[in-house]
Amino acid sequence: MEHIKRFKLKHTLISPTTISIAGTLLxxxxxxxxxxxxxxxxxxxxxxxxTLISIIFSPSSSTISESSSTSIFLNPYVPNxxxxxxxxxxxxxxxxxxxxxxxxxxxxxxxxxxxxAAEHLPMFFDHLNKMSYPHNSIxxxxxxxxxxxxxxxxxxxxxxxxxSQQDKSKRFGNIEIFEKDFGQVIGQSFSDRHGFAAQGPRxxxxxxxxxxxxxxxxxxxxxxxxxxxxxxxxxPRTIMEDLMHHDKDVIVPNVWRPLPDWLGNIQPYDLNSWKxxxxxxxxxxxLGEDDVIVEGYPEYATWRSHLAYMRDPNGNPEDEMExxxxxxxxxxxxxxxxxxxxxFPAFSFEKHAETEAFGKLSRKMNYNVIGLPHYVIWHIYExxxxxxxxxxxxxxxxKRKLEEEKLEEFYDKIWEIGFxxxxxxxxxxxxxxxxxxxxxxxxxxxxxDWSDDPENENNDxxxxxxxxxxxxxxxxxxxxxxxxxxxxxQYPKEVPLEFDxxxx
Amino acid sequence: xxxxxxxxxxRTKRLxxxxxxxxxxxxxxxxxVYIIFIKEDSTMLGLDGKPISQYKFAHEREGxxxxxxxxxxxxxxxxxxxxxxxxxxxxxxxxIIPEGHIAHYDLNKLVSSANALENKEHVLILTPLQSxxxxxxxxxxxxxxxxxxIELGFMVPNTKKGDQILKQLENAVKNVQGIDKKLGSNKxxxxxxxxxxxxxxxxxxxxxxKKEMNDIELEKEKRAEMALxxxxxxxxxxxxxxxxxxxxxxxxxxxxxxxxxxMTQHDxxxxxxxxxxxxxxxxxxxxxxxxxxxxxxxxxTALQLASEMPEDEIIVEGMAxxxxxxxxxTNFYESDGSPTEELALDGIGAACTLVKSEVHRDGAMFxxxxxxxxxxxxxxxxxxxxxxxxxxxxxxYLVFVR
Numbered sequence: 001m002e003h004i005k006r007f008k009l010k011h012t013l014i015s016p017t018t019i020s021i022a023g024t025l026l027x028x029x030x031x032x033x034x035x036x037x038x039x040x041x042x043x044x045x046x047x048x049x050x051t052l053i054s055i056i057f058s059p060s061s062s063t064i065s066e067s068s069s070t071s072i073f074l075n076p077y078v079p080n081x082x083x084x085x086x087x088x089x090x091x092x093x094x095x096x097x098x099x100x101x102x103x104x105x106x107x108x109x110x111x112x113x114x115x116x117a118a119e120h121l122p123m124f125f126d127h128l129n130k131m132s133y134p135h136n137s138i139x140x141x142x143x144x145x146x147x148x149x150x151x152x153x154x155x156x157x158x159x160x161x162x163x164s165q166q167d168k169s170k171r172f173g174n175i176e177i178f179e180k181d182f183g184q185v186i187g188q189s190f191s192d193r194h195g196f197a198a199q200g201p202r203x204x205x206x207x208x209x210x211x212x213x214x215x216x217x218x219x220x221x222x223x224x225x226x227x228x229x230x231x232x233x234x235x236p237r238t239i240m241e242d243l244m245h246h247d248k249d250v251i252v253p254n255v256w257r258p259l260p261d262w263l264g265n266i267q268p269y270d271l272n273s274w275k276x277x278x279x280x281x282x283x284x285x286x287l288g289e290d291d292v293i294v295e296g297y298p299e300y301a302t303w304r305s306h307l308a309y310m311r312d313p314n315g316n317p318e319d320e321m322e323x324x325x326x327x328x329x330x331x332x333x334x335x336x337x338x339x340x341x342x343x344f345p346a347f348s349f350e351k352h353a354e355t356e357a358f359g360k361l362s363r364k365m366n367y368n369v370i371g372l373p374h375y376v377i378w379h380i381y382e383x384x385x386x387x388x389x390x391x392x393x394x395x396x397x398x399k400r401k402l403e404e405e406k407l408e409e410f411y412d413k414i415w416e417i418g419f420x421x422x423x424x425x426x427x428x429x430x431x432x433x434x435x436x437x438x439x440x441x442x443x444x445x446x447x448x449d450w451s452d453d454p455e456n457e458n459n460d461x462x463x464x465x466x467x468x469x470x471x472x473x474x475x476x477x478x479x480x481x482x483x484x485x486x487x488x489x490q491y492p493k494e495v496p497l498e499f500d501x502x503x504x
Numbered sequence: 505x506x507x508x509x510x511x512x513x514x515r516t517k518r519l520x521x522x523x524x525x526x527x528x529x530x531x532x533x534x535x536x537v538y539i540i541f542i543k544e545d546s547t548m549l550g551l552d553g554k555p556i557s558q559y560k561f562a563h564e565r566e567g568x569x570x571x572x573x574x575x576x577x578x579x580x581x582x583x584x585x586x587x588x589x590x591x592x593x594x595x596x597x598x599x600i601i602p603e604g605h606i607a608h609y610d611l612n613k614l615v616s617s618a619n620a621l622e623n624k625e626h627v628l629i630l631t632p633l634q635s636x637x638x639x640x641x642x643x644x645x646x647x648x649x650x651x652x653x654i655e656l657g658f659m660v661p662n663t664k665k666g667d668q669i670l671k672q673l674e675n676a677v678k679n680v681q682g683i684d685k686k687l688g689s690n691k692x693x694x695x696x697x698x699x700x701x702x703x704x705x706x707x708x709x710x711x712x713x714k715k716e717m718n719d720i721e722l723e724k725e726k727r728a729e730m731a732l733x734x735x736x737x738x739x740x741x742x743x744x745x746x747x748x749x750x751x752x753x754x755x756x757x758x759x760x761x762x763x764x765x766x767m768t769q770h771d772x773x774x775x776x777x778x779x780x781x782x783x784x785x786x787x788x789x790x791x792x793x794x795x796x797x798x799x800x801x802x803x804x805t806a807l808q809l810a811s812e813m814p815e816d817e818i819i820v821e822g823m824a825x826x827x828x829x830x831x832x833x834t835n836f837y838e839s840d841g842s843p844t845e846e847l848a849l850d851g852i853g854a855a856c857t858l859v860k861s862e863v864h865r866d867g868a869m870f871x872x873x874x875x876x877x878x879x880x881x882x883x884x885x886x887x888x889x890x891x892x893x894x895x896x897x898x899x900x901y902l903v904f905v906r
Contacts, residue, residue: 076699077667079674084681086694092736093662093701103587134584159606178744180611211867212611220698220740241582313561316577336701341735341869347890364873 090220097223097334099247102133106223107173108240109335110140113209117230118149120380124230125158129170133240139174141217145209146181180212200292200353207344207354210328218338225338227331233258234378235330242317242375243332249367250333250359252326254311257379262394263387268308269379271295272327272356273371279303284351292353295325307371315374323371324363325356330377337367609744616747616860620768624653625747626693627764628861631754632659632705632733636672637906639757645680649764655694657741659733661704673697696741705729723820727880731870734854734880738864746861751854751881758782758904759856766901767858770844773893774859774885776852777901778837794834795905797821798853798882799897805829810877818879836899849897850889851882856903863893 081087098104112124131138140159144152155177163171182205210227218225226240236242243251255270272295274280280302283293293300307321328344342362349357359369383391519525617623627649631640647654658673660666681691708726738749748768756779760766767775779796798821806828810819819826836847854870868891871883878886885895 076662077670079670079697081674081677084678086691087677087681087697088695089697089699090740091699092740093699096701100587103583103585105586132582156606156608163606175606176744177606177608178611179609208866212865215739215742215865215867216609216611216744218739220696238579238582242579245580245582314576317579318577336736339736339739340732341739341872343867343869346867347887 088220092220092336092339095221095223096336099245101223101244102137102241105137107137107139107221108133108224108226109217109219109222110138111143111210111213111217111225111227112141112230113143113145113206113213114147114151114155114230115145115209116147116149116151118147118151118154120231121151121154121158123233123380125162127232127235129162130237131240132237135170135172138172139176139217139219139222140172141176141178141213143178143180143209143213145179146183152177152179176217178213178216180209182209199294199297200290200348203292203294203353204346204348207346207357210344210354211346214338214343218335222335225333225335227328227333229329229379231380231382232329232377233380236377239330239377240332243330243372246318246320246370246372248320248370249337250326250331250362250369252307252323252329252331252371253375253377254307254371254373255327255329255379256308256311256376257381259381262390268306268311270327270329271306271308272325273307273323273359274302274304274325274356275307275322276324277302277304287351290348291351292348293351295356307373310373311376312374317372317375319372319374320370321373323369324359325352326359326369326371328355329379331355333362337362337365340365342367611744614745614747614861616768616771616862618769618771620748621649621765624650625768626653626655626743626745627748627750627768628655628657628741628743628746629750629752630657630659630734630737630741631752632730632737633666633669633673633754634705635665635754636669636676637754637757639906640754641676643757643759644752646761647759647763648761651690651692654692654764655741655743655746656692656696657737658695658697659700659704659737660697661700661702661706661733663703663706665706666699666703670697670699694743698737698740700733700736705733720818720820720823720826723823724818724874724879727818727820728872731872731880731883734870735872738869742861742864749859749861749864751857751859753855753905755905756856756903757906760903763856763903764858766843767898770846770896770898772846772858772860772896773863774852774857774888774895776833776849776857776895776897777855777903778833778897778899779853779855780834780837780902780904781906782904792902792904794832794837796853796855797832797834798851799833799849800830800851801833801848802850803829803831813877816874817877818874819877820879820882833897833899837902838900841900843898843901845898845900847897847899849895850885851878852885852895852897854881854884855905857881859888860893863888863891866891866893868893 076091078091079089081089095107098106101108114121117124142155144155159175159177163175165171214225214227224244239253243253252273254273255268256266257269259265259267274295280293283300283302287293293302295302295304295306307323307327310321342358342365344354345357345361346353350360352360362369615623616625620627629644644656660670660673677695677697681695705726707729708722734751742749748764750764750767767777776799778794778799780792781795783791783793800821806819809826809828813819819828821828821830821832830851833847833849859868868884868887870880871887872879875883876886888895
């Protein structure tokens with residue numbers, strides 16, 4: 001019995017069966033991780049042995065040709081140009097854009113068109129420095145066009161500061177600045193930019209500027225492109241990751257702007273992000289080939305559902321909404337969208353230009369274009385001409401009120417000194433004056449005999465004549481109706497002293 | 505039929521082992537009843553059981569209008585650990601990224617004029633490689649335009665054939681670009697080779713892929729793929745110094761070696777040449793046949809046809825059943841005509857076409873969808889016209905393909 005006991009296996013947790021099970025699970029786990037990390041070829045790897053077997057067992061030409069056209073590539077040929085300067089090879093399959101790009105070294109191209117932006121650049125660089133996406137994987141590109149202020153100088157100094165900061169991980173990647181003037185004829189103030197007639201030509205010009213920047217800055221090794229306007233006031237630090245993890249081809253957040261309290265505190269700003277409607281399509285059909293529909297103006301009523309109005313402050317910021325047109329304040333797109341030809345049409349593409357037409361063009365090319373209605377970034381508030389006038393008026397009002405107060409104080413002082421307040425005296429005197437006026441006396445005079453006697457009829461007529469006379473002679477004569485009246489008018493000769501004209 | 509009564513339940517084994525189930529189960533049922541029928545659901549409308557007059561709007565609760573999102577929802581937390589890819593299987597070439605410096609380019613100074621050679625204007629030659637032809641390469645090397653002003657761009661699809669092409673190209677390029685030791689040898693300014701993500705424009709080469717399509721659908725798909733390839737090639741290689749772009753097909757085997765100078769001299773935004781094919785057996789120059797029917801002038805018949813078609817259909821030349829009556833540039837060829845004669849066109853092919861860089865920079869590209877019922881290079885010509893650029897052809901200037 002003892003020797004049996006000695007060799008009996010103990011029922012502990014670490015039995016051979018559990019070890020083998022754990023081992024199998026681990027192997028399967030690592031294998032699946034490995035397979036999924038090279039996911040483009042995963043289908044190929046699975047089908048590769050199958051096709052091999054099918055080739056062996058059924059040597060028909062059809063299967064062979066099929067396998068050759070569906071690229072079974074575990075490793076396509078990679079040429080070596082290390083010793084050849086000026087020759088570069090890129091495999092575009094590596095730069096398709098991952099949804100966790102910040103962990104996979106995806107390079108983002110940051111595109112910023114600038115025009116007279118010197119005052120906004122410090123705020124912009126502040127945001128840029130705070131961004132949480134690894135700065136080494138961000139390439140910056142700027143287009144400075146038609147600037148009357150020192151945009152270039154401010155830009156260069158800010159960039160030098162950013163690139164020379166101590167923390168090397170905070171420094172950005174490749175930075176390129178381009179200059180190109182397009183001859184803008186429209187002013188840059190809020191009212192000039194937003195007047196209706198200027199919209200068509202202005203949007204086409206802006207589209208040209210964006211295209212010049214986008215086409216020259218994009219390189220084969222970029223996975224994402226991020227377009228940003230310089231005048232954004234408040235934006236989360238994790239904006240890139242927030243947009244990127246949706247894994248969509250083109251994505252925009254909601255853009256609102258803060259307002260002074262007398263204008264309502266907040267307001268949707270970017271009305272260029274919308275979903276197409278029947279009304280919009282019908283309007284498009286009525287317009288000429290070069291016309292451009294712009295949102296937010298009563299002249300073009302499109303009845304589209306705008307991303308801006310879909311905002312619910314209590315909503316889930318991860319919610320997505322499919323869009324047709326998009327606004328250009330903050331666009332994140334996979335680089336392959338721009339690489340395969342989508343751009344900002346500088347002509348009227350489906351009756352739209354610039355960013356809205358970019359949304360339509362991308363949809364036409366079968367990319368998905370979405371917006372986040374409850375994820376909001378805040379644009380700066382620039383007062384329009386009316387707002388400025390109103391603010392000037394408000395300042396005037398304030399001054400006027402102050403002066404009025406001072407004036408009232410002064411009046412109060414003077415009043416006491418210069419004027420004798422006789423109002424109370426008047427109250428008492430009024431009673432005495434008016435009590436001698438008979439207001440009610442004539443009413444007692446009138447006596448109407450409704451009997452049908454003929455003798456009384458004549459008397460009635462005489463009475464009426466008399467009462468008319470009384471009314472004419474009446475009020476204000478301290479005597480009331482004189483006693484000459486032959487009629488039945490009976491009234492007291494004297495008004496009693498207790499008589500109160502007010503009937504209190 | 506045996507009746508089930510409570511004591512008999514206790515006789516079954518399960519309940520004997522776990523007698524507390526007899527208490528738990530009824531309590532659970534009671535709890536469910538309470539939840540479903542009795543409990544007032546006060547979390548609707550976000551009221552939390554308080555009267556509606558006390559409801560606070562989000563901006564009152566959080567004290568600000570300028571919050572990106574409320575406390576109700578949490579944004580995901582991001583991890584910044586770098587994920588390693590299995591690089592020995594991932595055909596990842598290390599990126600050639602310039603050092604993190606600040607570059608400043610003035611695009612106002614970029615000029616594309618008739619005196620390209622004197623002004624030392626840069627030309628970018630782009631070729632989607634359907635196949636690698638030795639004669640094509642020789643022709644390219646024979647161009648007399650200075651090589652240090654020429655940049656090359658090639659696109660190869662991700663197929664077995666593409667691999668072969670890539671290997672041949674690599675050998676050819678290495679012979680020209682050589683190693684640094686060869687000082688003074690004539691090198692191109694820059695050569696960029698790209699591989700598409702998938703089979704791209706090789707997709708319909710095999711008969712298997714074409715099975716279910718009719719001619720015009722097939723043509724549309726093929727040209728769409730070619731358009732995508734061209735766009736990818738263009739956007740990746742266009743640089744700040746490029747003044748002209750020459751689109752050259754991989755089957756163009758013979759051009760005059762003053763090609764670039766001849767074409768830039770006309771100073772036109774979009775310029776197409778007449779593409780012919782030499783009969784391979786015949787060495788006689790006179791035996792040539794027209795090849796590229798995509799250079800044409802619009803006709804009323806075609807416009808009429810277009811207006812009746814649904815949005816997503818295209819009109820292409822050479823398809824049976826589509827009589828477009830367009831005037832083809834190949835019909836304008838005169839063997840004794842002047843090679844500098846120009847002809848205004850509405851549609852072009854991209855076999856040997858010179859484009860000013862500002863046309864592409866303004867946004868003209870090769871649409872891969874029906875654009876005014878046109879696609880690829882013809883759609884590109886239409887887009888250039890929409891951007892108010894002139895499209896011109898040279899009917900008497902011939903280039904030859906295989």
